[in-house]
Amino acid sequence: MTRTLFALIKRDLNLAWRQGGGALLGTVFFAVAVVLFPLGVGPEPNTLARIAAGVLWVAALLAAVVSLDRLFEADHDDGSLDGLALLPLPFSLVVAAKCLAHWLASLLPVVIISPFLGLMMRLEGDALGALVLALLLGTPGLSFIGAIGAALAVGLRRAGALLSLLVLPLYIPALIFGVAAVEAARMGLDPAPHLMLLFGATLFAVVIGTAAATAALKFDLE
Amino acid sequence: MHRFANPARFQRLASIILPWSDVLTAGLLVSGLYFALFASPADYQQGETVRIMYIHVPAAWMAMFTYSVMAAASAASLIWKHPLADVAARAAAPIGAGFTAIALITGMLWGEPMWGTWWVWDARLTSVLILFFLYLGYMALVNAIENPAAAARAGAILALVGFVNIPIIKFSVDWWNTLHQPASVIKMGGPSIAPSMLLPLVLMALGFHFYFVSVLLRRMRSELDLARVRALEDAIALNSEEAAA
Numbered sequence: 001m002t003r004t005l006f007a008l009i010k011r012d013l014n015l016a017w018r019q020g021g022g023a024l025l026g027t028v029f030f031a032v033a034v035v036l037f038p039l040g041v042g043p044e045p046n047t048l049a050r051i052a053a054g055v056l057w058v059a060a061l062l063a064a065v066v067s068l069d070r071l072f073e074a075d076h077d078d079g080s081l082d083g084l085a086l087l088p089l090p091f092s093l094v095v096a097a098k099c100l101a102h103w104l105a106s107l108l109p110v111v112i113i114s115p116f117l118g119l120m121m122r123l124e125g126d127a128l129g130a131l132v133l134a135l136l137l138g139t140p141g142l143s144f145i146g147a148i149g150a151a152l153a154v155g156l157r158r159a160g161a162l163l164s165l166l167v168l169p170l171y172i173p174a175l176i177f178g179v180a181a182v183e184a185a186r187m188g189l190d191p192a193p194h195l196m197l198l199f200g201a202t203l204f205a206v207v208i209g210t211a212a213a214t215a216a217l218k219f220d221l222e
Numbered sequence: 223m224h225r226f227a228n229p230a231r232f233q234r235l236a237s238i239i240l241p242w243s244d245v246l247t248a249g250l251l252v253s254g255l256y257f258a259l260f261a262s263p264a265d266y267q268q269g270e271t272v273r274i275m276y277i278h279v280p281a282a283w284m285a286m287f288t289y290s291v292m293a294a295a296s297a298a299s300l301i302w303k304h305p306l307a308d309v310a311a312r313a314a315a316p317i318g319a320g321f322t323a324i325a326l327i328t329g330m331l332w333g334e335p336m337w338g339t340w341w342v343w344d345a346r347l348t349s350v351l352i353l354f355f356l357y358l359g360y361m362a363l364v365n366a367i368e369n370p371a372a373a374a375r376a377g378a379i380l381a382l383v384g385f386v387n388i389p390i391i392k393f394s395v396d397w398w399n400t401l402h403q404p405a406s407v408i409k410m411g412g413p414s415i416a417p418s419m420l421l422p423l424v425l426m427a428l429g430f431h432f433y434f435v436s437v438l439l440r441r442m443r444s445e446l447d448l449a450r451v452r453a454l455e456d457a458i459a460l461n462s463e464e465a466a467a
Contacts (some may be wrong), residue, residue, distance in 0.1 A: 066385065067406065077436050148383055152376045165359045168385050170350050171392035197397070201390065214381045215300075221377045 002080075004089055012101030016070070026067035027109040033059040034117045045122045052121035053131060053182035059136060060110055061171045064142040065164045067106035071150040072217065073099060073159070085221050094212040095147065103143040111135045112155065123182070130185035130195075133177040137195055141202035143168045144209030151216035152192045173201045229446050232306055236439045243435040250429030257422035266409060269362035271335045272419070278328040280427040281321045284434060288318030291438075292360070295386035296378035306442070308374035309316075312364055312379060313441035317434060319357035325350055349392050356384045369448070 016023035041047055075081040075098075084094050118128045149166050149167035153159040173191045181194035258276035267271035292314045298307035329347060330340045341347070360380055367373035 055442055097343060148379070153366075158366075162359075162362055162366055165355070165362055169355045169359065169391070170383070172352060173387075173390050175399040176394040197394075201394075204390065208383060210385060212379050215374060216379050219372065 001089060001093075004087060005093060008084070008087075008094065008097045008193060009101045009104070012098055013105055014099070015074070023067075023105040024109060025173070026106045026144040027113060028060050029066050030063035030115060031108045031117060033041055033062060034121065037079075038121070038186065049122040049124075049186070051187070052123045053055075053127075053179045055121065056114060056131060056135075057175050060114075060139060061142065061175060063148055064107055064139065064171075065167055066207065067102070067175060068150045068163055068167065069159060070106075070144040071102050071147055072154045072208040073150070075128060076154045076220070081217065082221060085151075085218075091163075091218060092210050095214045096144075096206070096210045099143045099147045099206075099213070100140075102147070103140050106139060107139040107143060108161050111139060113197070119211035123186070126188075126191075127186040131182045133183040134191070134195060136199045137199045138174045138178045138202060140173060141174050141205035141209075144205040144213075145174075147213040148216065151213035151220075153214055154217065154220055174198060174205075229306070231451075233443065233446070236443055240436060240439055241438070243432045245407050247429055247432040249434055250425050250432060254422050254425030254429050262418050262422050263416070267335060271332060274328050274332040275419075276422050276426045278325060278332055280425060280430040281328065282325040282350060283427060284321040284430050285325050285350060287431075288314050288321060288434065289353065289356070289385065289388070290379075292318065292381045296381040296385075299374060300377045300382070303428050305435055308370075308378070309442045309445045310438065311377060312374065313438055314447055315357055315364070315377075317437050317441070319354065319361065321434075322350060322354040322357055322467060323429075326354060343399070345392075345396045351386070352395070356388075358413070362385070391423060 034055055037051065038048060049091065072081065075084065085091055087094060111132065115128055116134050118131050124133055146163075146167050146172070149163045152166065153163050156162065176195050177198035181191040181198060184191040184194055254276065258273055260271075266268045284345060292311045295307040295314065297310035298304045299311060326347075329350070334340050360377055363376040363380055364373045367376055
């Protein structure tokens with residue numbers, strides 16, 4: 001069972017990384033979106049440091065939404081989702097594995113480049129560490145909550161704008177706790193309570209995202 | 223419960239309830255508005271603007287109540303595959319969005335004279351705004367899916383996910399609010415509200431509930447009629463195809 005799941009994750013990662021997979025597009029989008037802000041509000045270091053956490057988090061949420069259409073769409077279109085449903089595994093595990101692969105391919109790169117963008121936004125020391133840690137703990141939840149929207153919108157035309165409307169309101173807790181952690185560290189306070197709440201929200205997202213996306217996809221397969 | 227799954231029985235029941243709920247809506251709203259606008263005192267601090275409350279507070283209650291009705295109907299639709307529950311959830315959404323919009327707009331109109339600004343990023347206001355977006359998302363999803371059964375199922379899942387998430391969103395927004403700005407806003411009401419103000423509030427709230435029942439039943443009826451029209455159209459199309467063949 002574990003081997004099948006690993007094979008599934010590896011398959012999704014390969015599909016995302018090879019030509020046409022576009023795994024890095026979301027990450028590039030993240031970088032461009034962040035870079036637009038100093039151009040918009042001016043390069044004054046204190047201003048940038050003040051808005052850095054919010055800008056980086058919002059950009060990460062948008063990067064997640066932008067990459068969601070790949071989560072189930074391709075497998076739905078070419079019929080391989082039907083095949084995956086026939087695996088000798090609970091379908092919810094298949095869905096969870098696909099969400100995990102989505103996080104590894106699309107959002108882990110965002111976490112990896114976030115310290116560089118954080119430095120450019122004038123975050124320093126503990127605040128920068130808190131930012132990376134918060135993104136690491138919070139972004140998996142984005143994949144799982146996003147899976148609900150992706151599963152509900154699968155097969156629809158113009159799913160992109162609809163997806164953002166469905167998913168972004170549900171991302172608000174992650175945004176709030178994630179930014180609060182960075183802000184606490186910037187003020188010299190302990191970010192741990194915020195990080196714990198953030199990870200709690202992520203765990204909740206794993207449970208509810210898997211269950212709801214599975215239910216939505218099952219109906220689509222019937 | 224499945225007694226009411228029969229559309230004909232539902233139509234009969236609705237035609238019994240509707241006259242009553244219409245009369246109650248009209249009576250309660252008219253008497254509520256009379257007490258709200260004429261027979262209740264102006265607030266000693268807020269002056270006449272306090273009368274906005276008699277629309278604003280019931281609308282805000284209804285915004286939450288309607289989402290609960292939608293979630294309950296969605297649960298019934300998913301668990302028991304109750305066909306009328308789908309129709310109810312779908313019919314309730316625009317009503318709830320309307321109440322939410324009324325709550326937001328009257329809140330802004332009230333905020334301007336009271337707080338000196340149209341919008342405050344207060345935890346409550348922000349949560350209601352997010353609730354409005356949840357309604358819009360539900361309506362957009364249900365309208366985007368052409369197959370009615372698939373739309374009902376997807377809408378039900380989304381409504382339940384939203385319902386489960388609302389407490390978490392609410393908690394996080396409160397958390398955010400306490401971090402960013404200490405309560406700069408006059409906290410409304412409290413338990414001690416003058417009886418002369420409570421009466422119009424209760425009348426208006428009840429009136430809003432019966433209004434909801436009336437509109438919901440009408441919307442459900444028209445949805446059922448629409449389904450019947452579609453079925454007839456399909457049958458006619460099938461017949462003419464057979465005749466042509």
